[in-house]
Amino acid sequence: MSKTDEDLVFETGLDASPDKVWRALTIPEYLERWLDRPESVQVDQVAANAPHSVTYRWTERGSGDAEPEESFVTFELTPRDDGGTWFRLTHRPAALPSAANSNEAQTAMFMRAA
Numbered sequence: 001m002s003k004t005d006e007d008l009v010f011e012t013g014l015d016a017s018p019d020k021v022w023r024a025l026t027i028p029e030y031l032e033r034w035l036d037r038p039e040s041v042q043v044d045q046v047a048a049n050a051p052h053s054v055t056y057r058w059t060e061r062g063s064g065d066a067e068p069e070e071s072f073v074t075f076e077l078t079p080r081d082d083g084g085t086w087f088r089l090t091h092r093p094a095a096l097p098s099a100a101n102s103n104e105a106q107t108a109m110f111m112r113a114a
Contacts, residue, residue, distance in 0.1 A: 008091040018077045018085045022051040025075050052077055057094070070094035
């Protein structure tokens with residue numbers, strides 16, 4: 001996945017080792033406690049490169065008849081010299097909305113009266 005202007009990126013250093021952070025991100029019962037996600041969000045792992053990165057698809061159910069919103073959250077872990085972990089979280093929308101009046105080329109659709 002390539003970086004977009006819509007990405008939300010958070011980076012920080014953690015005192016825990018990469019192995020410990022990896023377990024927190026990939027063992028379901030640890031992940032549930034660590035993320036504290038809303039009940040309206042379903043999380044499914046879609047890619048992993050142990051113990052360096054893991055990507056989850058987040059699907060948030062819309063209220064009423066609203067379509068669910070999908071996004072991808074990638075966690076990247078880099079060992080630090082002091083035994084800790086450099087932690088990078090990237091939250092990326094699955095599809096970027098486009099304006100209804102955009103000038104992008106679109107396939108014309110015509111309706112014919114019966």
